[in-house]
Amino acid sequence: MRQATPTSRQSAASKHVKARAVSPRSKRAHVLKGAAGARRASSPDLPRKLPRQPRAHETVKAILQAAAKLIAEQGFALMTTNKIAERAGVSIGSLYQYFPNKTAILTSLLEEHQAGIQPVIEQSMRELEDPKLAFSEAIRRLFVRLLEKHAVHPRLNRVLAEEVPRTRRAIALDRHNEEAYVNRVVEILRKRRDTRVAHPIAMAHILFQATQALTRWLAHTPPEIHIREACIDEAVKMLSVYVQERRRRSAG
Amino acid sequence: MRQATPTSRQSAASKHVKARAVSPRSKRAHVLKGAAGARRASSPDLPRKLPRQPRAHETVKAILQAAAKLIAEQGFALMTTNKIAERAGVSIGSLYQYFPNKTAILTSLLEEHQAGIQPVIEQSMRELEDPKLAFSEAIRRLFVRLLEKHAVHPRLNRVLAEEVPRTRRAIALDRHNEEAYVNRVVEILRKRRDTRVAHPIAMAHILFQATQALTRWLAHTPPEIHIREACIDEAVKMLSVYVQERRRRSAG
Amino acid sequence: MRQATPTSRQSAASKHVKARAVSPRSKRAHVLKGAAGARRASSPDLPRKLPRQPRAHETVKAILQAAAKLIAEQGFALMTTNKIAERAGVSIGSLYQYFPNKTAILTSLLEEHQAGIQPVIEQSMRELEDPKLAFSEAIRRLFVRLLEKHAVHPRLNRVLAEEVPRTRRAIALDRHNEEAYVNRVVEILRKRRDTRVAHPIAMAHILFQATQALTRWLAHTPPEIHIREACIDEAVKMLSVYVQERRRRSAG
Amino acid sequence: MRQATPTSRQSAASKHVKARAVSPRSKRAHVLKGAAGARRASSPDLPRKLPRQPRAHETVKAILQAAAKLIAEQGFALMTTNKIAERAGVSIGSLYQYFPNKTAILTSLLEEHQAGIQPVIEQSMRELEDPKLAFSEAIRRLFVRLLEKHAVHPRLNRVLAEEVPRTRRAIALDRHNEEAYVNRVVEILRKRRDTRVAHPIAMAHILFQATQALTRWLAHTPPEIHIREACIDEAVKMLSVYVQERRRRSAG
């Protein structure tokens, strides 16, 4: 389940930003002119170079860290490429050596976050498949782990999810992800019980969307602490009862 | 349940936008209290002047319509005040006679949408209270009506919900709204059954968040049509089973 | 005696200017303290960046020169940042790399003028202290030198003194300057004669204000040439007689 | 002695303002199209109409009062014609019925102030002529009365003197005024003593400029109260000693 930009939202971003990042590259934008070397094909929002040398690696890391901090501290709108470079202790020119544009930095950040979430999802999928584990327990673990992940850089994650303009690429990626998880869940649903559900695909989508939304809500707009615990319980309850009701019905 | 900007997110938008819309408007700092006229109190994101003459009313309407169209067509980032004015066939000066800043236009649009949703919520609340109506049926009607409302300007609503930077004011309003609906739902939950639920408040929050997220997903990221119907069924199923399970449990 | 912006006057300038220059710059609110680089602390009206490379130095110089010319030719009101940049043969972006806002350019110009006046004042102070030099002669020399300085860019200096909106900062600086010179003059008065004057502080203020006003008047609103010479004589006369009368009286 | 805009100062005013008020009327400016009735010849900065009816008189008064208050409270830059009209409880259209442009309002205000000062000057001139009154006493009375006048609307007077852009017309008027007073003073100087002064004209100018500058300084930048009194004493001292020294010398 992709966590960073769920129901998917994004912000206005600078009109500048937007006008430039979202619309076809402004006139002064220059396409990476087939430069060879360690460059990837010039897909717009991907890092420009695969850093080869350790120094380069560090530069890239510094840039991403600086960007993350800026976003977390000041919000997306105040995150400018020049500030990122300054914070990273790198010249703006160098920044553009490693990232073709601002969007690419955000994409990297997003992908980093996703990469962090990936194992959590994987493990939860395995647990869901495990017949020895109660559904509700598996779901609870999923929730708890996702919330843990979000707790590491809560502000960053929130901003990434809510404020950063979504590129076409990011949207497509999300859809693709959802599709993948849905397929996986459908299979699990089929395996876990003998009876067919009316619409396993629909069910999987609902589970995906609900989990995503509730996780995000709990992570980003924390209700008072004592309600929060209850909310987790309730969320888990809702989802597991939902699935089990099916089983019960079909079993009944 | 407020649908327009729920867990909703937004960012700072353009540094322009941010710097101006978020910081206190310095000039307007001293309001001339003696002055009468058709001005509202100078709260930042509220319309500046109440139109007095029919001509003015039309201007305001034209501006809002133009803004809505631009947003729907090009996304928030490409919506500039100058373009709005142009599209509205109105001078930029006129625009600023009625809206103190760009954000105020969005706020108006948002409030318009909210106003449209309000009666739907009201009716659904009444239906939920009605013991003669099955929970699941009440919830299904809620979903259907919300989706109908969202179907009027789907792209506009999506952008409003996902792309538009949320002001402090809007965020506070959302929280307040959620609180209100939660309270309402809690009461309904208590009335509808004899037994107490463990955490009616938590339950109400979960219902609110889930309904909001699923409505939005269904309205804005439409899955293929034949899946869509099933998804509505599933969503309704999930929510009503969730509530009824409680009853069953507590009753059992 | 500081000559550039004495009792000086100015207004808010454009509402633009005011609204922006006077209110705290919202964005710059959080200064990234970690960031090194050639930036000064982000005080509103100070230059933004210290130029590091010769090219940058030239840019700054060109901007200041262009601003000075525009002011002298067209007055402050017609001096716009875009015109300055154009005249300087520099992009508007470059201008804003070195000056955070329009006011900062004026501040620089003012400080430049002040820096030019400083040695004149210093020398005159020394001469006033010198018992071998007649008071009247010392004062005459002060006048002559100040007028010489003002003669370099008379129109610029006039506009700077009369038309340019004074920032809080500038006003405070002026007060501070006056205070400093007054203290200095008070000491000199005490040293130069055995008897105490009734109110050396008041006397010093009067001398400061009168000198400043008369210098400015002579430099900026030149009376016909043959009267001008007489006016200098009279001004010197007035001031020196004023001081000496005291001595005579107290001695008598 | 004209007090309102002495060494002549003006401000930046809005760039808008300036660009429009100082430079030749912007294109949209329309010349009063020979409208007959109670109109004066269309000199730009004079009130447009001589109000005939009492109601009109009140309107004009209300406008001027509103303008004065706005200036005093918020400074010149925040004084806009629309705000003036609003404050005056008059429509912006009406305002432009009585004043051809913003400058005319300021001109009126300035002239009002001058008119108030006029009798003070007249009386002082008579006292200066009066051989029974000591010079120093006459000058002291002049100072005291000028300061009293300035004390009525101190902020308004300061802003009028320091912030308001000076029109060509206002500058010319000032020069003319200075000329007139200088001539008057020259005659008085000649009458009051038998001997000729070296440069009565120069002396008169110096007296005029010094008095003006010191009055303004004392009125607008008030030093601490106990110093203030001493400063008045010193100012009077300086001026009277200056004149009397002449007499003494020529007599000696």
Add this chain to the structure above:
DNA sequence: GATGAATGAGCTTTCATTCAT
């Protein structure tokens, strides 16, 4: 006359991106 809605040139300022050094 009075009203007030409308106008629009023009201002300040930003920031992603380029490219000479």
Add this chain to the structure above:
DNA sequence: TATGAATGAAAGCTCATTCAT
């Protein structure tokens, strides 16, 4: 390769003034 000065399109917003009603 790294640097950082330079670029400039474009955005939000103001306010003196006009003119239809």
